[in-house]
Amino acid sequence: MIRRVITTGTRVEADGDGRLIAAPAARNLGPILDVLLPRLPRRGDVLELASGTGQHIAALAAHRPDLSFHPTDPDPTRRASIDAHCRGLPNVMPAGDIDAGQAGWAVEAGADAVLVVNLLHLISDGELAILLDEAHRAMSPGGLLAIYGPFRRDGILSSPGDRAFDADLRAQDEAIGLKDAAMIETVLTVLGCAVEMVEMPANNLMILAQKDAGSAL
Numbered sequence: 001m002i003r004r005v006i007t008t009g010t011r012v013e014a015d016g017d018g019r020l021i022a023a024p025a026a027r028n029l030g031p032i033l034d035v036l037l038p039r040l041p042r043r044g045d046v047l048e049l050a051s052g053t054g055q056h057i058a059a060l061a062a063h064r065p066d067l068s069f070h071p072t073d074p075d076p077t078r079r080a081s082i083d084a085h086c087r088g089l090p091n092v093m094p095a096g097d098i099d100a101g102q103a104g105w106a107v108e109a110g111a112d113a114v115l116v117v118n119l120l121h122l123i124s125d126g127e128l129a130i131l132l133d134e135a136h137r138a139m140s141p142g143g144l145l146a147i148y149g150p151f152r153r154d155g156i157l158s159s160p161g162d163r164a165f166d167a168d169l170r171a172q173d174e175a176i177g178l179k180d181a182a183m184i185e186t187v188l189t190v191l192g193c194a195v196e197m198v199e200m201p202a203n204n205l206m207i208l209a210q211k212d213a214g215s216a217l
């Protein structure tokens with residue numbers, strides 16, 4: 001389910017050719033590239049859920065022409081923006097339509113890495129459980145799941161900004177809001193992944209899970 005949530009600082013600007021530009025995506029691009037580029041697989045397919053404007057996947061694909069990138073988003077305006085940002089990048093497929101919280105998408109979406117940036121606070125707990133299960137199914141053995149965003153830490157909203165953001169989200173839809181990083185780590189560990197947490201700027205986290213790796217990450 002796509003929820004129409006308005007949050008301060010997340011407005012997107014339209015460019016002439018269908019490209020949308022989100023200032024937060026531009027701000028967090030550098031730190032996200034720094035963490036992901038050394039960890040992406042050496043070859044294969046990278047699936048992104050909730051690609052949004054397409055700014056992140058376009059930059060990743062430009063840096064890694066040896067990988068095949070598969071952006072997705074359930075919103076057709078975002079898909080047009082993704083395709084516009086990625087025009088001229090032969091290693092990026094046309095944006096696909098995946099609702100990450102609906103069971104069944106993994107069947108047709110095999111990948112060596114799955115990326116999820118700034119989505120989990122926009123979905124319900126039930127949709128999160130489906131997303132994690134589907135992402136795990138979609139990944140090849142040894143595959144990488146990378147999840148970026150703001151999170152609760154051991155159930156706690158750990159900064160004034162996170163508390164305000166979570167309250168803003170819940171005021172619009174009580175089913176959504178910041179998820180707990182420790183809970184996600186537990187689910188992924190039970191699924192057999194090795195999990196690493198990387199602290200990111202502005203109290204964000206990158207949760208990295210390697211499938212079938214036990215504690216080897």
Ligand SMILES: C[S@@+](CC[C@H](N)C(=O)[O-])C[C@H]1O[C@@H](n2cnc3c(N)ncnc32)[C@H](O)[C@@H]1O
Nearest residue numbers: 001002025050051052075078099100101117118
């Ligand atoms: C905050 S934006 C993040 C976009 C991009 N990843 C970024 O960081 O710039 C959230 C995106 O999630 C998409 N979205 C909302 N609900 C979704 C769902 N259930 N499954 C997949 N994507 C969803 C929206 O269409 C939107 O593009």
